[in-house]
Amino acid sequence: MSHTHTFVQDDLAITSNHVNATRTFSPPIFGRWHGSSRLDIDARMPSDVEIISPMVEQLMQAIEASGCVIGREFAVELALREALNNAVLHGNRLDPAKFVELHCRCDLRKGIWLVIKDEGTGFDPTTVPNPMRPDGLKAEHGRGIYLMKSTMDDVSFERGGTEVHMWKRSGWSSSRELLGDKTCAEKENVTDLRR
Numbered sequence: 001m002s003h004t005h006t007f008v009q010d011d012l013a014i015t016s017n018h019v020n021a022t023r024t025f026s027p028p029i030f031g032r033w034h035g036s037s038r039l040d041i042d043a044r045m046p047s048d049v050e051i052i053s054p055m056v057e058q059l060m061q062a063i064e065a066s067g068c069v070i071g072r073e074f075a076v077e078l079a080l081r082e083a084l085n086n087a088v089l090h091g092n093r094l095d096p097a098k099f100v101e102l103h104c105r106c107d108l109r110k111g112i113w114l115v116i117k118d119e120g121t122g123f124d125p126t127t128v129p130n131p132m133r134p135d136g137l138k139a140e141h142g143r144g145i146y147l148m149k150s151t152m153d154d155v156s157f158e159r160g161g162t163e164v165h166m167w168k169r170s171g172w173s174s175s176r177e178l179l180g181d182k183t184c185a186e187k188e189n190v191t192d193l194r195r
Contacts, residue, residue, distance in 0.1 A: 039066040041104040045084075047092035047118075052084045059104065068106035070171035075151035076112060082144035083116040083164050091118025091162060111153070111170040115163055122160030 032040045041062055045051045060077050063069065069076050084100060092098035098119040105113045128145055149155045154167040 038108070039063075039068070039104075039106040041102070041106075043102045043104075045100050045102075046096060047088045047094050047098050047100065048096070049085070049088055049094070052081065052088065055084065055102075056081050059102070063104070063106060063112065066106035066108075068108050068110075068170055069112050069168055072168055072171045076114075076168050079148045079151045079155075079166055079168075080114060080116075082147050083114070083166065086144050086164070087116050087118035087120075090123070091120030093120065095119075107170070109170055112168050114166045116166075117159075117163045120162055122162045123157075125157045125161060 039062065041059065043055065043059065045055050056077060059080065060073065063076060064073055084102070087100040088094065092100065100119075101117040103113075103115040103117075125145065130146065145155075148164065148166060151168075152166045153169045154165075156165045157163065158165055
């Protein structure tokens with residue numbers, strides 16, 4: 001049986017005030033537990049850098065409660081912050097009329113999938129310099145993408161670069177493997193979050 005849970009209290013609701021528009025999000029994050037092993041989260045936020053940290057903190061509370069990336073929470077949080085920052089700054093260019101959407105699926109055996117969508121014009125990820133190469137050391141862009149790719153198990157850019165899809169293997173699986181239960185640690189096919 002599915003249950004809908006709100007992961008923030010009314011007094012913690014994220015509010016964003018802009019010169020041209022005021023938007024109140026109460027509450028911004030909705031999640032649905034599917035049995036004891038899966039959690040789906042949908043969130044929407046304005047293009048405001050001050051909203052990123054409160055959004056990440058609330059999302060990470062739900063993700064940590066799911067137990068799907070035990071021991072890997074820091075990596076997920078870092079990638080999530082970078083993806084939201086890129087969507088707000090580079091995708092939506094701080095436009096208060098544009099939003100960033102986030103979809104998250106947590107599964108104990110498979111891990112976590114994150115999709116962050118912006119309303120920008122997109123970009124070609126192959127043209128972003130690698131900050132670890134000499135020609136990319138002075139580049140103004142690329143460090144966020146590098147961090148996402150180095151902390152997550154899979155990262156791809158879809159829909160012309162307006163969506164980033166990220167996957168992190170379950171921490172639960174590796175914990176079980178250490179205990180000798182290899183049946184749970186075998187890699188399963190990655191299911192597309194959009195299904």
